[in-house]
Amino acid sequence: MTRQDLQVGYLFSSTGSYELVARSMLNGALLAAEEINASGLGIRFEPSVLNPGGDLSQYSALAERLLERNIRHVVGCYTSSSRKEVIPLFEKHDALLWYPSHYEGFESSTNVIYTGAAPNQHVLPLVEYLLAHHGHRAFCVGSNYIWAWENNRILRESVIARQGSVLAERYFALGETDFPQAIEAIIEARPSFVFLTLIGTSAYQFFRDFRTACRARGIDQAREIPVASCSLSEPELQAIGEDAVDGHLSSSVYFCSIESPANLRFLKAYESRFPEGPTASADAEASYNAVWLLARAAAAAGTDEPRAVKAELVRQHLDAPQGPVWIDEQTFHAYLTPRIGRSNRKARFDLVSEARAPVQPDPYLVHNSARFEAAAAPSLRLVS
Amino acid sequence: MTEPRLLQNFSGGRAIVVTDRASSLDVLTTTLDRLGVTTNPADIVGSIADIDLATLQPDRSIVFIDGDISDGAVLPLSAIGRLPPAPVIGLLGVSAPSRLKALMRAGATSFLRKPVHVAAVYPALFVGINEYRRHRHLEALLEDQERRRRGRRDVVKAIIRTMSECGIDDDEAYDLLRRRCMRTRQTMEDLCKDLARSSDGQEHGEFVLKKKLAD
Numbered sequence: 001m002t003r004q005d006l007q008v009g010y011l012f013s014s015t016g017s018y019e020l021v022a023r024s025m026l027n028g029a030l031l032a033a034e035e036i037n038a039s040g041l042g043i044r045f046e047p048s049v050l051n052p053g054g055d056l057s058q059y060s061a062l063a064e065r066l067l068e069r070n071i072r073h074v075v076g077c078y079t080s081s082s083r084k085e086v087i088p089l090f091e092k093h094d095a096l097l098w099y100p101s102h103y104e105g106f107e108s109s110t111n112v113i114y115t116g117a118a119p120n121q122h123v124l125p126l127v128e129y130l131l132a133h134h135g136h137r138a139f140c141v142g143s144n145y146i147w148a149w150e151n152n153r154i155l156r157e158s159v160i161a162r163q164g165s166v167l168a169e170r171y172f173a174l175g176e177t178d179f180p181q182a183i184e185a186i187i188e189a190r191p192s193f194v195f196l197t198l199i200g201t202s203a204y205q206f207f208r209d210f211r212t213a214c215r216a217r218g219i220d221q222a223r224e225i226p227v228a229s230c231s232l233s234e235p236e237l238q239a240i241g242e243d244a245v246d247g248h249l250s251s252s253v254y255f256c257s258i259e260s261p262a263n264l265r266f267l268k269a270y271e272s273r274f275p276e277g278p279t280a281s282a283d284a285e286a287s288y289n290a291v292w293l294l295a296r297a298a299a300a301a302g303t304d305e306p307r308a309v310k311a312e313l314v315r316q317h318l319d320a321p322q323g324p325v326w327i328d329e330q331t332f333h334a335y336l337t338p339r340i341g342r343s344n345r346k347a348r349f350d351l352v353s354e355a356r357a358p359v360q361p362d363p364y365l366v367h368n369s370a371r372f373e374a375a376a377a378p379s380l381r382l383v384s
Numbered sequence: 385m386t387e388p389r390l391l392q393n394f395s396g397g398r399a400i401v402v403t404d405r406a407s408s409l410d411v412l413t414t415t416l417d418r419l420g421v422t423t424n425p426a427d428i429v430g431s432i433a434d435i436d437l438a439t440l441q442p443d444r445s446i447v448f449i450d451g452d453i454s455d456g457a458v459l460p461l462s463a464i465g466r467l468p469p470a471p472v473i474g475l476l477g478v479s480a481p482s483r484l485k486a487l488m489r490a491g492a493t494s495f496l497r498k499p500v501h502v503a504a505v506y507p508a509l510f511v512g513i514n515e516y517r518r519h520r521h522l523e524a525l526l527e528d529q530e531r532r533r534r535g536r537r538d539v540v541k542a543i544i545r546t547m548s549e550c551g552i553d554d555d556e557a558y559d560l561l562r563r564r565c566m567r568t569r570q571t572m573e574d575l576c577k578d579l580a581r582s583s584d585g586q587e588h589g590e591f592v593l594k595k596k597l598a599d
Contacts, residue, residue, distance in 0.1 A: 087503075108418055110411075110502055331418055364506065365393060366420040372389040 005044045006304050008033070008294070009066035011076025011086075016054020017175040018200035020235045020278050022078050025100060027274045028284030029075050032291035035269070043295045052082070059085045067093040072304050075100060075290050078283065079199070080146045087112060096306045098294060100286035102230060102252070104150035105363040111306075113313065114333040115290040115325075116283065117253045120362040122230045123151050125338040126251035127158045129353055130228055135192025136164025141182055141206065142197030144171035151197050151230060154365075157374040167191050172198065177205040183213045186225065193249075196229045203232070204239045211244035222247020233281035237347040248343045253336040254282040254322040255349040266321035279347075289320045289334070293327065324358055333361030388517045394509050395420030396444060400427045400435055403450035403475065408499065412448070412475075415505040421446065432457035432490075437469060442520065445470035446513065448496070451487045452477040458490060464530070465523030467491055471516035473508055475500070493519065535573025542576035 012026040013019060026049065033045035048066060052058035059077070063086040066074055074090070075098040077083040083099055090097045090111040097109075102117035130138070138159050142148025148171060156166045167189045170182045183206075186194060198206050207227065214221035221227075232250040256267060256279065266288065270280045294309065296316045301308035314329035323337045335358040341349025362368050399421050401409060406428045413423045429435060432449065437460065440447070447459070451474050459468040474487035474495040487495070494512030496504055539561075546557035565575050 106506065108415070108502060364419055366395040366418075369393050371391060371393045371395070373392050 003042055003044055004298065004302070004304075005046060006073070006295070006298055007046050007048065007069070007071045008291070009063075009071045009074035009076070010047050010049045011052065011059065011062060011066070011074055012049075013054040013078065013082075014051045016052075016200075017202070018054060018078055020200070020239055021231075021233060021281060021283050022054075024233070024235050024278045024281045024284040025076075025078065025287040027270065027278070028280065028287035029100070029291050031270055031273050032288045032295075034273070036292065036295045041295055041299050043299050045291070045295065056081055056085055060089060063089050063097075067095055072096065072306055073098060073294055073298075073309070075287060075294070077101065080104060083112070084146075094306060096309065098290040100290040101283045102286075104147055104154075105365065106150065108331050108333070108363055112332065113290065113293070113310075113327065114331075114361070114363070115293065115327075116286040116334075117230075117336055117338070118331075118333050118361040118363045119151070119154060120365060120368040121253055121336050121338045121359055122251045123154050124158070124365075124368055125353070125355070126228055126230055126249070126340060127155050129249070129251070129340050130193050130195070131158065131162055131164065134226060134228075136162055137189075137192040138164065138166045138195050139186050139189055139191035139193075140166060140169040140195045140197070141179075141186075142169070142171055143174050143176075143199050143202060145174065147199065147231075148197035152195070154369075155195050157370070160374040161370065172202060174202065175200065176202050179206050179209050180213075183210050186210070187213060187217060187219070191225060194225060194227045196227050197231070199231055201239075203229070204236060204241075207240045207248065208244045232343070233283065234347060234349070235278035235281050237343050237349075238277075238279060242345065242347075245347055246343050246345045249340060249352075250343065250349060251338065251340050252282040252349075253338055254285040255339060255341045255351065256280055257341065257348050257351060258322060258339075260321070260323065262319050262323075263321040285321050289318055289325050292318055292320075293325075326358075328361050331361055331363055333363050335360055388514075388521045391513050391517065392510065393420070394446075394513070397421035397446055398427065398441075398444055399423040399446050399448060400429065400440075400470075401448045401450075401475075402429055402432050402435070402453065403448075404430050404453050405450065411502060412496070412500045412505065415500070415502050419506060419509065421509070432459055435459070440469045442470050442516075446509065447472045448475055449473075449487060449490055449492065450475045450477070450498075451483040452498075454486065461491060462523060464526050465519055467516070467519055467523060471513045473512040491516075532571075532573055535571075535577055538576040538580045539572055542579050545579075 010026060010029050012022040014023045014026055033047050037044050050062040052062050059082045067089055072095045077099055078101050080103050087109050097112045099112050100115045102122050105119040136159060140152045152169055159166055211221050226249055228249040230251045232248060234256050237245050293316055297309045297313040298304050300312035313327050318325045326335050337358050338355045339351055340353040342352050344350055399416050416423055447470050449472055461468055468491035472491045474492035475498055476495050477498045493515035494508045496508045542561055543554055543557045546560055547554055565572050
């Protein structure tokens with residue numbers, strides 16, 4: 001068999017405010033490349049690893065550097081703002097960005113393959129779960145960018161449609177760690193749950209401070225005002241620290257606690273290759289899946305030419321750590337299996353809910369949202 | 385009249401494309417398909433005159449008109465708001481004032497530049513359709529105001545007659561008529577028109593007016 005050398009770029013912020021998750025993504029991608037090189041698939045990966053350091057302006061400069069070296073495939077980006085920063089470059093060079101993270105949807109670029117969860121695979125299942133099990137009064141706290149804005153809109157519309165209410169929405173700059181006022185407001189409002197879209201170090205600090213403030217007032221935070229997130233993963237649980245690690249809800253398509261032969265194999269290989277961590281996460285698994293899907297499609301196409309790879313990609317089915325994963329040929333997003341987990345004191349998630357089968361991605365919520373935006377409740381006042 | 389809610393999910397929509405370059409529509413039709421909007425081959429036509437107007441639905445149809453064709457045909461526009469029977473989105477090749485003006489005259493409420501870019505389609509639908517809905521709402525408000533303006537003469541007449549017949553001032557006369565409207569679930573203009581028409585003689589008219597107001 002002729003060996004095909006495939007140059008690929010890895011663009012992950014292994015330093016900066018969300019470095020923990022990005023490092024686990026890089027690890028997932030590196031592990032997949034090593035497995036592919038040893039697999040006899042006929043593909044040899046040569047990853048070029050670049051680190052934008054969480055600095056938005058560095059993403060386009062580094063992506064340009066990779067593309068100018070005629071690299072046609074780049075796996076990377078975690079935040080939506082970084083993805084949107086580099087997409088024009090991929091369109092200009094007609095290359096493919098393999099985006100391995102959950103995101104808020106409403107996008108389907110011809111030059112992006114989305115292997116993370118679309119909103120109907122993480123936000124909507126979490127909203128359903130929260131409304132069914134914890135009540136209809138939400139308090140939203142998030143990082144001030146598109147991830148939080150759009151997820152909060154989806155939550156707000158679902159809550160209003162069920163005669164619930166969003167008590168407040170508070171936004172903070174990326175990396176902000178000063179939350180006492182917001183925490184006071186939450187405790188005063190006593191919502192059914194906090195919907196958290198803070199990311200990175202901001203989120204870890206919030207979890208610690210909120211637990212401490214509730215404890216000081218005799219409130220069992222995890223039971224009385226649970227915090228729910230669509231991005232909380234295992235490496236982040238470790239970063240929160242053992243005092244505040246348990247009782248948080250997370251919606252994801254992958255948790256380390258999935259008991260399947262494919263996941264046990266993945267975890268064993270990951271932990272043996274990266275004993276210093278960070279722990280595997282949903283985004284690490286999405287990166288691992290992205291690289292494997294790229295390798296399979298390129299091997300089938302016999303070339304790394306993006307159009308040929310895309311044509312073969314939709315024929316690939318992966319026995320991924322989370323279960324079967326394949327790419328939808330209409331949207332180039334992945335079929336994935338939604339799950340909800342509750343964190344425990346071992347910095348892992350106990351599964352509390354799981355879809356029976358992989359769910360079709362619906363990035364524009366064409367099949368999963370009302371035709372019209374939710375009508376705000378009329379603001380009536382007592383007149384007599 | 386309630387402000388229309390924003391339409392954000394276009395699933396179930398039907399696109400009609402007016403162009404003489406059907407071969408260059410791949411990106412548009414593929415993206416519309418992802419958004420749940422169907423484009424049947426029969427709905428890609430070469431001229432506005434080829435559109436079957438009877439099948440256009442203001443809440444489901446979306447008409448894309450290529451600004452680079454100029455065959456003189458136009459969609460019928462409403463009398464007050466100059467609105468087409470369904471939302472129109474202009475496809476722009478040349479952004480010259482003459483082309484922009486032609487598309488605006490055709491009722492376009494948003495534009496898509498050619499070649500169409502995937503990421504531009506959802507925003508064009510969102511703005512175009514919701515602007516069209518807002519214009520229709522404003523048109524309905526205008527129609528209502530126009531109807532009320534036409535009925536103002538009857539309202540003035542009814543107030544003067546009520547003042548004269550009941551010996552009350554204009555505010556009291558208005559209140560009396562207003563209460564009657566509420567009871568009979570009529571607009572002020574319709575009630576006053578009804579009162580004016582029912583008086584076919586001064587004496588008979590007085591009787592009708594007093595009796596009706598006393599009900």
